[in-house]
Amino acid sequence: MEILPDRRKKRLGRWEKITLILGLLVLVAALTPSPAWVKTFLIQKGFMAMSNNSGDKVRQLVSDGFKAPVNMLRADSQLPLLQLDIKYQEWMKLSADRDQALADGVIPEQRQTVKASLQYLNKSYKAKVRLQGDMLDHIKGPNRWSFRVQLDKKQAIFSSRRFAIVSPDVRIHQGPTLFSETMKYAGFDVIAPFHKPIRVIVNGSDWGVMLFEQAFSQELLAVNNRTEGLIARLELDGEYLDDEGLLVRKLRPRVLQQGTIMGNPALRRQRTQALGLISDFLAGTRPASDVFDTVRLGQYLATVDAWGAWHALTWNNWRWYFNPHTARLEPIQSDVAVVPAAHIWLMRPPSQSFHLSRKMLADGQVRASYLASLAKLKHDLISGKLTAHLQQAETILKRQLHTSAPLLGSFDLKVLQTQLTCLNTGFKKPECSEIQAMDPALHKHFDRTHAIPPWDRASQFTKTPEGYQLTVTNTLPKPLQIAELTGSTRFDEVAELDSDTVTFPTLLAPGESLNFAIPLKYPTVTLFAAEVGGNMAPYEWSDSHNQNFLPRGQAPANKLPDFIVPQQNAWQIRPGNWQIDDYLVSPPDWKLLIPAGTTLSFAPGAGLMIFGELHIAGTGNKPVQLNASNPKQGWQGLTLMGTEGLSSSKIRHLNVSHAASPKQGNWRPRGAVYLVNSKLDIAHLSITDNSSEDALNIINSQxxxxxxxxxxxxxxxxxxxxxxxxxxxxxxxxxxxxxxxxxxxxxxxxxxxxxxxxxxxxxxxxxxxxxxxxxxxxxxxxxxxxxxxxxxxxxxxxxxxxxxxxxxxxxxxxxxxxxxxxxxxxxxxxxxxxxxxxxxxxxxxxxxxxxxxxxxxxxxxxxxxxxxxxxxxxxxx
Known part of the structure; x- marks a missing residue:
C-alpha cells in the first residue's frame, strides 16, 4: 500500500501563521538587500519573477504571498512517496562534494557515488547515489539537493532504473512539462524525459515535493518507442582564438554508458557510426541532413525557439539518440529551462545565436522542417486547442507542486502566441519590433568548432604491400592504455598478435601514435584498450570496402542493367528472369515497380534497397520471385526505407527465398525482408529458408x-x-x-x-x-x-x-x-x-x-x- 502524505484537516491557525510568515518574508525582502538564503528560499517556494524591475518584483511577491495559503489548501498532496536512507559515513561523502562545489563555484566533475536504500510502495530497493548537475542551484539549499540515482539491475521505479531527483525550481517547475506537452500535442515525435512530482524523505527529513526526472538511458528509449540504441553527447577538449580572433571550441563526441555500449557488439558498431557522423558534422565534411533526422530536428528547434529555450542549445546540453534503422541521430529534450517572464522568454530565434543550431538550420531539409513546425505550432495555438491542452496539464502539475511551492504562478500563454507570431512572420509585425536577439551575456558563445574525433576513429587500418598496418592515434586528453591486439581471419579464426616494437600492456600518451604491422591473413583486428582509469573494451577495424556504409539514397546511376527502365523518379523492371550481381540502392524518394512473373536472382553479395515506395504486382499464376543464384550462399535481402510521412507501398504475390539480412559494414539490420517507415498493403507474401535473425522485420509502419x-x-x-x-x-x-x-x-x-x-x-x-x-x-x-x-x-x-x-x-x-x-x-x-x-x-x-x-x-x-x-x-x- 502506498504511503501518502497526511491529509487530515489542520486548524485554521496554521494557515494564519503561514500568511504571517510569508508577509514577514515579503517585508524583509522589500526593506533589506536580499540575502542568499532568502533568495534561495523564495525560489524553492515557487517564486518566479516576471519582471526585472525591483518594485514590480516586490509587488508580485506580495501578491503571490497572499495567494500562497489558498494554493496550499487546494494543493494535491496525494503524491508518490520516496524515502531515501543513506548511512552517515556515506552521507559525509556527499556533503564533502557539496562543500567542495560551494567553494569552487561548480559541482566537481569527479563525484563520489555512495550506497543507499530507497523505499517506495512498501518495497525496498538497493541504489547508488551521487550529486546531480553542474551548477550550484542543484545544491544551494540546506536540503533538497539534486541526486542522481541508479537502482540495482532488474529493478525500476516509474519505468526507470536510472533517474534524478531534483528540486522543481532547478527545472523551473512546470517548464519542461509544458515544453514536452507542446511537442506531444503537435504530433512531434521527439524523445522527452518525463518529470513527475514526488514527495521525498531523506534520512527521515521531509524534503517536500521534488521532481522525478528520467535519465538518458535505455529505459527512456524504450518508453519512447525506440529500438535499443545509444545516446551521444559532446564534451569540451579546450578552446582557443584563431588567427581572426574568433573563439574556437574543441569538441569531442562520446556516448553515454560507455561500458554498456562497448560490451554489446551491436551497440559497439552503432557507436562507430554515430560518433563518426557527429565528428563529420562538427568538422563540416557532412551536412546536417546526412547526420540527423531532419524532421525531428526541425520540430525540436522550432519548439525551442517558440519557448525561448536557449539553454537547450548550448553545446553541453545536446543529447542525441542514434536510430539503428535509419543510421541518423534524433534530438532528445534536454534541460530546456523555459522561463515564464516575458522579458526573457520573448527573443529573436535563439537557434540563430548558437553555432551548432545555426549550422543545422543552414541545411535546407532541416530548415524546411523547422518552418513547417513553426506554422503547425502557430496553427494549434491560434485554434485554442493547444492552449487548452497546456492549461490543463499546467493546472494538474501546479496543484501537485503547490504543496511545497505555494508561491508558484502560471505561464502566460499569450507570450507564447506572441513569440510564435513573430517567428512565423520574421519579426516584421509592429509588436515584434522591440524584441531583441538573445542577450550574449547569458552564455559564452563560440564561432566555430574544432572536431576532435574519438581515438579509435582517428586511428587508421590500411593495406600495404606486405600486409596491413594499424596506426593507433590517441586523441584523448589522458594516456591510452593498450592491453592486447588480436587478428581474425576471413574464417573467423582469432589469434593474439605480437609486435616487434611494443610490449603489451603499454601506454600511449595524448597526441602520440603507434604503428602495428598486421599479417595479410588477418583482415580484421581488435585492440583491447581504455583511457587510464577506464574499463578495457574491444575496438575493431576491418578491411571491408563497405565498412562506412550508411543507408542513404544514392544519385541515379548513369548505367543501369538493361532490364531496369528509368522513369520519372522510378525504376520499372522488365518482365522476365534477371540476374543481379551488385547491391542495388535507389535514389531518395524513388519507386520500384516489379511486374507479374518477374524473377530476380541475386549473387551472394547482392541485394535490393529502395528509398521511397515498392510496388510488386505479382498474381496467383505469375508471382514475383526474389531468390539467390546460389541458395547455399544466399543474398543480401530486400530493404524498403519509407519516409516520415509513411509512403505507401503495395506488394502482391511475392516469394522470397534464401535471403540474409542486408549487413553492410557496421549497419546491421535483422530482417531478410526489412521494411521501415512505410504504409504497407501486402497480400500473399511468402518467405522461406532465410539465413537472418528475422525473416520479416517491419519497423514503425502501418x-x-x-x-x-x-x-x-x-x-x-x-x-x-x-x-x-x-x-x-x-x-x-x-x-x-x-x-x-x-x-x-x-x-x-x-x-x-x-x-x-x-x-x-x-x-x-x-x-x-x-x-x-x-x-x-x-x-x-x-x-x-x-x-x-x-x-x-x-x-x-x-x-x-x-x-x-x-x-x-x-x-x-x-x-x-x-x-x-x-x-x-x-x-x-x-x-x-x-x-x-x-x-x-x-x-x-x-x-x-x-x-x-x-x-x-x-x-x-x-x-x-x-x-x-x-x-x-x-x-x-
Whole structure:
C-alpha cells in the first residue's frame, strides 16, 4: 500500500501563521538587500519573477504571498512517496562534494557515488547515489539537493532504473512539462524525459515535493518507442582564438554508458557510426541532413525557439539518440529551462545565436522542417486547442507542486502566441519590433568548432604491400592504455598478435601514435584498450570496402542493367528472369515497380534497397520471385526505407527465398525482408529458408497484411516493432531452425491477428512485449513451445483459440523488463486438444491472466531462469 502524505484537516491557525510568515518574508525582502538564503528560499517556494524591475518584483511577491495559503489548501498532496536512507559515513561523502562545489563555484566533475536504500510502495530497493548537475542551484539549499540515482539491475521505479531527483525550481517547475506537452500535442515525435512530482524523505527529513526526472538511458528509449540504441553527447577538449580572433571550441563526441555500449557488439558498431557522423558534422565534411533526422530536428528547434529555450542549445546540453534503422541521430529534450517572464522568454530565434543550431538550420531539409513546425505550432495555438491542452496539464502539475511551492504562478500563454507570431512572420509585425536577439551575456558563445574525433576513429587500418598496418592515434586528453591486439581471419579464426616494437600492456600518451604491422591473413583486428582509469573494451577495424556504409539514397546511376527502365523518379523492371550481381540502392524518394512473373536472382553479395515506395504486382499464376543464384550462399535481402510521412507501398504475390539480412559494414539490420517507415498493403507474401535473425522485420509502419506465409526460418519469423494494423490469414511453419524462434514477435505495437496457423515453433508462437496491444482470434497452434505470451505492460485479448500441442505453456503473462511493469491477457473460447488448458497457463505475480473471465491464480516465476533455459536464445548476429 502506498504511503501518502497526511491529509487530515489542520486548524485554521496554521494557515494564519503561514500568511504571517510569508508577509514577514515579503517585508524583509522589500526593506533589506536580499540575502542568499532568502533568495534561495523564495525560489524553492515557487517564486518566479516576471519582471526585472525591483518594485514590480516586490509587488508580485506580495501578491503571490497572499495567494500562497489558498494554493496550499487546494494543493494535491496525494503524491508518490520516496524515502531515501543513506548511512552517515556515506552521507559525509556527499556533503564533502557539496562543500567542495560551494567553494569552487561548480559541482566537481569527479563525484563520489555512495550506497543507499530507497523505499517506495512498501518495497525496498538497493541504489547508488551521487550529486546531480553542474551548477550550484542543484545544491544551494540546506536540503533538497539534486541526486542522481541508479537502482540495482532488474529493478525500476516509474519505468526507470536510472533517474534524478531534483528540486522543481532547478527545472523551473512546470517548464519542461509544458515544453514536452507542446511537442506531444503537435504530433512531434521527439524523445522527452518525463518529470513527475514526488514527495521525498531523506534520512527521515521531509524534503517536500521534488521532481522525478528520467535519465538518458535505455529505459527512456524504450518508453519512447525506440529500438535499443545509444545516446551521444559532446564534451569540451579546450578552446582557443584563431588567427581572426574568433573563439574556437574543441569538441569531442562520446556516448553515454560507455561500458554498456562497448560490451554489446551491436551497440559497439552503432557507436562507430554515430560518433563518426557527429565528428563529420562538427568538422563540416557532412551536412546536417546526412547526420540527423531532419524532421525531428526541425520540430525540436522550432519548439525551442517558440519557448525561448536557449539553454537547450548550448553545446553541453545536446543529447542525441542514434536510430539503428535509419543510421541518423534524433534530438532528445534536454534541460530546456523555459522561463515564464516575458522579458526573457520573448527573443529573436535563439537557434540563430548558437553555432551548432545555426549550422543545422543552414541545411535546407532541416530548415524546411523547422518552418513547417513553426506554422503547425502557430496553427494549434491560434485554434485554442493547444492552449487548452497546456492549461490543463499546467493546472494538474501546479496543484501537485503547490504543496511545497505555494508561491508558484502560471505561464502566460499569450507570450507564447506572441513569440510564435513573430517567428512565423520574421519579426516584421509592429509588436515584434522591440524584441531583441538573445542577450550574449547569458552564455559564452563560440564561432566555430574544432572536431576532435574519438581515438579509435582517428586511428587508421590500411593495406600495404606486405600486409596491413594499424596506426593507433590517441586523441584523448589522458594516456591510452593498450592491453592486447588480436587478428581474425576471413574464417573467423582469432589469434593474439605480437609486435616487434611494443610490449603489451603499454601506454600511449595524448597526441602520440603507434604503428602495428598486421599479417595479410588477418583482415580484421581488435585492440583491447581504455583511457587510464577506464574499463578495457574491444575496438575493431576491418578491411571491408563497405565498412562506412550508411543507408542513404544514392544519385541515379548513369548505367543501369538493361532490364531496369528509368522513369520519372522510378525504376520499372522488365518482365522476365534477371540476374543481379551488385547491391542495388535507389535514389531518395524513388519507386520500384516489379511486374507479374518477374524473377530476380541475386549473387551472394547482392541485394535490393529502395528509398521511397515498392510496388510488386505479382498474381496467383505469375508471382514475383526474389531468390539467390546460389541458395547455399544466399543474398543480401530486400530493404524498403519509407519516409516520415509513411509512403505507401503495395506488394502482391511475392516469394522470397534464401535471403540474409542486408549487413553492410557496421549497419546491421535483422530482417531478410526489412521494411521501415512505410504504409504497407501486402497480400500473399511468402518467405522461406532465410539465413537472418528475422525473416520479416517491419519497423514503425502501418500494416495491412493478408495471407503471410513464413517457413523454414532460421530464427524469428516476423518481428514487428512500433506497428499498427492487421495481419490476417496465413501460416508459420518450422520456425527457429537454429533456436530462439518466435512466430510473431511485437514491441510497442497495436495489431489485430486472426486466422493464422502456427506449426513447429521452437519458442513463442505469438509474443507481445513492451506495451503492445494485440487482438488475436481464430488461430491454431501445433507443436509450439509457447502459444500466446504477453509481457512487459502488454495486453492480449484473444478468442477462438485452438492449441493442438504445446511443449511448455499455452498461455503466459509476466514481466521481463521491470521498467515496463506487469502484463495482462484475457482469453475466451479456448480449446486444448488432449490436455487441460489451465495446466498449461502460467501467470507471474502482479500480472494477470483470465480464462473465460476467471482469473488464473498467479505464481512466483523466475523469469531470469526462464530465459536462461527453455527460452534461451542463440540468434545469429
Amino acid at each position: 500494416v495491412e497484411i493478408k495471407q503471410l506465409q513464413i517457413s523454414n526460418a532460421l530464427s524469428d519469423a516476423f518481428d514487428c516493432d512500433f506497428c499498427t494494423g492487421t495481419i490476417e490469414g496465413g501460416s508459420f511453419s518450422n520456425i527457429g531452425k537454429r533456436s530462439g524462434g518466435d512466430g510473431i514477435d511485437v514491441s510497442g505495437s497495436n495489431l489485430s491477428i486472426r486466422d493464422i496457423n502456427f506449426y513447429t515453433v521452437r519458442d513463442k508462437a505469438i509474443s507481445a512485449g513492451e506495451n503492445s496491444r494485440l487482438d488475436v482470434s481464430h488461430c491454431r497452434f501445433d507443436d509450439v513451445n509457447f502459444a500466446l505470451v504477453s509481457k512487459d505492460a502488454s495486453h492480449i485479448q484473444a478468442d477462438n483459440i485452438e492449441i493442438g500441442s504445446v511443449t511448455h505453456y499455452g498461455l503466459m503473462s509476466y514481466s521481463k523488463k521491470p521498467f515496463f511493469g506487469p502484463a495482462t491477457m484475457a482469453v475466451e473460447t479456448l480449446k486444448c486438444d488432449g490436455f487441460s488448458c489451465l495446466d498449461k497457463a502460467r501467470v507471474a505475480l502482479e500480472s494477470q491472466l483470465l480464462l473465460d473471465g476467471i482469473p488464473v491464480p498467479p505464481k512466483k516465476l523466475n523469469v531470469k531462469e526462464l530465459y536462461r533455459t527453455v527460452m534461451k536464445s542463440d540468434k545469429p548476429q
